[in-house]
Amino acid sequence: DAGVIQSPRHEVTEMGQEVTLRCKPISGHDYLFWYRQTMMRGLELLIYFNNNVPIDDSGMPEDRFSAKMPNASFSTLKIQPSEPRDSAVYFCASSMNNEQFFGPGTRLTVL
């Protein structure tokens, strides 16, 4: 199994631009999670899905953030418009039976 796949691995953009992060979970997993990690705030859960349905988006910082999961094998996290304070590493994780497996992350830099 290839594990959780995220793209791009690195993204540098300018303030105000739209950013889309992509995730392919492990086949057969029924939960998908989006996290953000920074030195200041640690690992934060943004949103998670169960069987493609958003369950808890209370961690999404602002309306600028949105996430979708159109099918069991794909999810996106979109930031529009992006701001410098959104700079962080964004992780996608998927799980079955509580065991969460993380992707390699997307390092986002907003200038």
Add this chain to the structure above:
Amino acid sequence: QQQVKQSPQSLIVQKGGIPIINCAYENTAFDYFPWYQQFPGKGPALLIAIRPDVSEKKEGRFTISFNKSAKQFSLHIMDSQPGDSATYFCAASKDTGKLIFGQGTTLQVKP
């Protein structure tokens, strides 16, 4: 009640030493307690996990000790090696699949 408190924030040991990282929780509904290991530039990786029906679980050099009455659990790394230098996160969850993470412990094992 949803918090998981982790200590220490950082830890330095000599090669061969036994670093111990502690976590405490409040919510007695938690029934799954994993530990994750994260190397720089990588996503967190599941290391070992325990459920509250046992007091100890060992996998290789890694051991979880669980004290249900005290609502505490800890990670012990036997015969630590420089390659164990990483950030370690404890976590807890109920049956929702959502993990509540501790703040992380940065471990350095000196040669």
